[in-house]
Amino acid sequence: MEGRPFSEPAKASLARTLAPRVAERTTLVDQVAHRIRREIILGTLDPGRHLVEKRLAEDLSVSRGTVREALTRLASTGLVEFSPGSGNRVRYFSDGDINEIGEVFAALEGRAAMHAVVPPSKSVEKELRRIAERMRGLRLPDDVDDLMALDRQFHGTLLNQQSNAKLIEAWQSLESLLAVMMVPIMRRGVGTADIQADRHLLLVDAAMTGEPELLIKGLEQHYYQA
Template sequence: MDQVTALPALEQPASRADRVYDSLRRAILEGTLPPGRALVERELGEMLGVSKTPVREALKLLRSTGLVEMNAYQGVSVRRLDEHTVSEVYTARSTVEPAAVRLAVERHDVPDWTSARQTLEEAETLRRRGETTSLVIANRRFHRELYAGCGNDLLCGFLDQLQDLTAFVATAGWRVRATFEQEAAEHEAMLRSAEAGDAAEAERLTRAHIDGATRTLLEMFRGAEPQA
């Protein structure tokens, strides 16, 4: 088993389980806990200075995001990545997210796009600093700012469930081929269309953005062994 000497420092969300979840989530996205890595409650608890109970609760939350998976004999490990996983995640996004963005732009009572603009500016700062993990999280927040105003809780809930898994796939892809600048330019175009109230163009650009990322990621993963 690979040895992990340190995990990201615990931050201060609401509960101890939340703090453990936040640390493990970030470790997975950063690759400190790589795909295929076994997640043993006792070992993780010792690393983080907590009992097994909040670790167990955190792992349940991580399972719901798709970042970890159950193995034989009820073992838990970081999800392995392969072409099939990439295709499933991005096909689901391409089918639903562009329509949700269009609905958000069409709604007259949707809030302004100030938060989306601020998030995009934050992402640009992170890109310049080379803070990859924080950047991918900011990018996911930006996407949510675009679709969250669609007025359909089912659509938002579905897309929210994909957020962490999308970040996981994107981060793994960036380690092979960095596409930061291209994605930043596409995000800017998507936001400008939303700000202009052009729902059809915002939908088109969102779909093109997701489909382009799909092609790039599949080229990276196609024919490769599952990441472990």
């Protein structure tokens, strides 16, 4: 686990994808953090891997300071852990850890469902179904970034059907943990685009029943399946 962080194919991929994102990402640190995060989710950087600043800086053609700041950001999201004396490593998450994170999101969104207007309007239903169907056209794992963006958009739209701002703030404060839940989905090969689309459409169906209890149950199943 002390070898070079990226294989030669991975390094080539990094070089191709970093540059075009300059206009999209606010800073170079954002880009570097994004790329390391992506490789962790896809499993190129496996749990326990020692993330050496100097080697990462060489592989990504950036300064060590940029890498250091990117790793600090990733540590704050939980994907990377820092230990004095040993530096940064890719954090290992057990199945139990993933389940607990799922329980937190199910609880938050379930509570929001109790305050939500259900069934949502036809325009909201149409938007939710549109987002879910867009997932179906993705190619995983290559399009994992797009999947995560659509997932956030879907759940954000669902959350906005209620007026408790604190619930939304709590969800947003934990949003980075959604990346953690994506790790086992991608690594075990169970996260096909069709499966992800269908899982979200089940939530739309539950919301359209007009029964908050069914939506809450649907959210629990949604996150526990993850």
